[in-house]
Amino acid sequence: MLGAPGGDRDDDGGAQDARGGPADAPSSPRGLVLACADLLHRGDVDGARRVADMLLSGADPRGDAADRLAQHFARVLARRIDDKAGDAPTAGGAAPAPAPSAYLAYNKIAPFLRFAHLTANQAILDAAAIGGARRVHIVDLDAAYGVQWPPLLQAIADGADPAVGPPEVRITGAGPDHDALLRTGDRLRAFSSSINLPFRFRPLLLPCTAQLAADRSIGLELHPDETLAVNCVLFLHKLGGEGEVAKFLRWVKSMNPTVVTIAEREASIGSDCPDELPRRVAAAMDYYSAVFDALEATVPPGSADRLAVENEILAQEIETAVAPGRTGGRARVFEAWATVARAAGLSPRPLSTFAVSQARLLLRLHYPSEGYVVEEARGACFLGWQTRPLMSVSSWQ
Known part of the structure; x- marks a missing residue:
């Protein structure tokens, strides 16, 4: 049974204060990361640097999950220390996208992306089938490498009526890279x-995703006979x-879509305390410790795929969650997204029983670890590791 993300966990799964509690021994990897964040937050740059150096001095990509996770956080904090000390220029702009091979490796060793894509695709298929759609228009707000769509296109082709095609x-x-x-x-x-x-694709270059809601001149070529x-x-x-987010979802609602699919991580990172570093770090560590534990339990030691995923994808997510001055990286739990969606005028569209069964x-077929759990609750489908929900997918209209 999955529980709500809530606060941070100690090693036995108990809740604790976001700044760390008795379970966060100062010499443990987690305790050292939290100590480093607290020292930096209080302005003790030298002390923070000593703790970060301590964590990084023994960095081993083949260490256990707790050590590897702490080292990723230590690298992010070390860059913040350098920025604060004036030893390096403050990073700006969006980080480079991970290589396609890293995304493929992520799909192979962890179910998160495939779960999100599969469940969202089924919601789209169900919406198109109900209306007997002859023209389907999908606005993908983060097209990336398009890995979500071949299974959907195949399903549409396979389910077509031979009499009408x-x-x-x-x-x-949409995305920031035109090429x-x-x-x-x-x-x-x-x-x-x-x-x-029959298929058409139109790229929509968006240097800043917020432009969609802010600039009404960005045309999406909508047609009334399309689903x-x-x-x-x-x-x-x-x-x-x-x-x-509310402004963006109101813009989505104004297009009168048949279905809106939302998939997000189940974490509270930076949504209520964007400027308090220790809380951001503790919340991010709570979430990513479960992700790293899942990889540790399901991927062989020394896996090149695991290293690529951790170094190119998860490390970038941690950087975004913790780094200052970023507008993104503010993960919220499902209830928070649902509240904003309802306020924007969207209504829940229950996922089908088939969508949940398919997840x-x-x-069972591709990630047969006993630790992963899929559960339907509160109008959404949740994927978790043991008792910790990690991702939700929901459907709206």
Whole structure:
């Protein structure tokens, strides 16, 4: 049974204060990270540097999960220490996107992305089937490499009535890298052609995702005879505060979509205390300790795939969650997203029983660890590790 994320956990799973409690022994990796964050927050740069150096001096990519996690946090804090001391320029702008091979490795060794994509895709399929759609338009707010869409396109082609043929599918893929979007479009067009599915792809360059809600001149070429799906998989947390998320969702609602899919991590990182470093670090450590524990339990020691995922994807997520001056990285739990979505005028669209069963089948077939759990609750589908929910997928209209 999955529980609410709540506060931070000690080693026995008990709750504790976000600044760390008795279970966070000063010499433990977690205790040292929290001590470093607290020293830096209080202005003791030299003390923080000594603790960070202590953590990094024994860095071993093949150490246990707690050690590897602490080293990733120590690297982020060390960069903040250098910034504060004036030893390095403050980093600005978006971090480079991880290599496609890292995303493929992530899909192979952990279920998070596939769970989000599969469950969101089923919600889109269900919405299109109910209306007997002949034209489907998907607005993907973070198209990246487009790995979500081939299974959906295949399902649409396989489910088509032979007497009338498959519907036309159009994807508007948004992102900050125009060349990457063009390559994504080329791959999806080639795949659609191979299964005889009418398909179009339009790249939508967005240096800043908030532009969608702020600039009404950004056209999405909407047509009244299309079934419109707006896909927000691991996207909303990239926006700024709650006001910006609300404004964005009101803009989504104004398009009158048939379905809106939202998938996000189940964490409270920076949403209520964006400027208090110790709390941000403690909340992020609580979430990512469960992710690292899951990888530790399911991937062989020394796995090159695990190293790529931790170093290129999870390290960047930790950097975004902890680094100062970032508008994104503000993860929230499902109840917080749901409150903002309802306030924006969206209504819950219950996920089908098949969508939940399919998510459970995904775990049994491809990630057969007893630690992963899928549960339907509060109008959403949750993926967790043991008792800790890690991701939610929900559907709206």
